[in-house]
Amino acid sequence: MKKMDRQVILNELKKVLVPYTLNKEALNNINEQTDLIKDLKINSANLVDIIIDAENQYHIEIDMDSAERISNVGNCIDVIIEKMGSPN
């Protein structure tokens, strides 16, 4: 599998996050340190939906242990790259 550029994934994540945050300005300016709950004011219950959307987007499966590591944009990208690299 071809390794994707982190910036490309970040830009795609930005689109995935659109329906989950009303804070569009913060979304436009996200970087790897942006916290999904604190900065984007995403309802913590909806993190599940973002993970499901990311799974569908990249045809990967994010297990519950990996999902629990996700709190900001950077570790979300880490998990996506890791899962894309793992055979499944």
Added chain:
Amino acid sequence: MGSRVVVTGLGVVAPNGVGIPAFLAALKNGSSGVKYMPKYQELNFNCQVCGMPEFELSDLESYLSEVALYGLRGSTIGYAVKAAADAWLDAGNTLNNEELLWETGCVFGNSVADTEAMKRIIEFVDAKQARKLGSRIVEQLMNSGATAYISGLLGLGNRVITNSAACATGSQAVLMGYEYIKHGTTTRMVVGSNEYVDPYIFGAFDSMRILARKFNHAPQQASRPMSATAGGFVPGSGAGALVLEDLEFALSRNANIYAEVLGGETNSGGQRGGGTMTSPNPEGVVSCIKNALKNAGVEGKDIDLISGHLPATAADKMEIENWAASLNRYGDDFPLTNSVKSMIGHCLSAAGSIEIVALILQIMHKFVHPNINLEDPNPEIAKIVSLERLPTKCISKDIKIAAKANFGFGDVNTCLVFSKYEKNG
């Protein structure tokens, strides 16, 4: 004793009109909202017509935030949010405040929770994909989904209750809201009911052989309450909502007052004395109507208009008999009586609230809507009451006091009495 309770806001999602202006015009014109459903023919249903509102979830864009709307799949919660938010705005309030209203509550009911959500769950679980259902499905699976969305949207902090009493649900919700205000528990209540009859619910009713099956070619004629050719009801979907408030509270905020709730009753015939799971014990019905009048402080002779349950089944005749016996009024002396179901079908749990919205509109705008499709009145009904009391044309009428009843499976009854608002009433 106790405070007076008034109606200050209305909202509706009805098969013949979404929003109050459209619904009011449809009631006056006798416009049917019953449609032919090609899919029901494919599904081999006996009845292939239903009352379905013109509504899309995207109609909620001005009410719900993008985040709340994304992931909302079902029509039934959508109907409820639209009707309740419209009623709230109609009462002179605003949406999307950060305020928490401790003095305001909600009673909203339905028969079946969101079947679109349930179907999705069944499909995902059977495909071993439960983990893909996401976080938004449970809130739509709950019977309290509608009240959860409404109370969240409006910031309601008092009683928030979901009731269910089959076809008596809507009128029971209104009665419960009235009682909470009357007893001083709350100052203001958003009340109503919602129902979405999808093909699965429809199919279950179709199997009981109680639906109209002879008018698939002429859908607008299919719902025929009190007629000789009434051969079963036409299922309908939608929602109705009202804002009820303590009179003093309404006056203090200069609200428009549409009508007054005088009182009501809800009871059960206990499935005794001829009552069963599916048909009412006449003694229970008569007792319900009589107690409603007593609680409202009015007598049978005071009633100007009856908004009946009258679904267009064999029970219509018994209902007219029960009204006549309860009020002790027969023939020419029987009150004017109509059935909204002639235009929209039977919206099950939503029936009561939609029909009460129709009744309040008739009080406000001084008219009695027609019974459509009553070209061939049931001769058994004509023996009890004068046919002139069952109008087939819209008539102008200053209604002072009106009664509304609904009867549901399980032998549950609800009756309410409303009046025009008079300052010194």
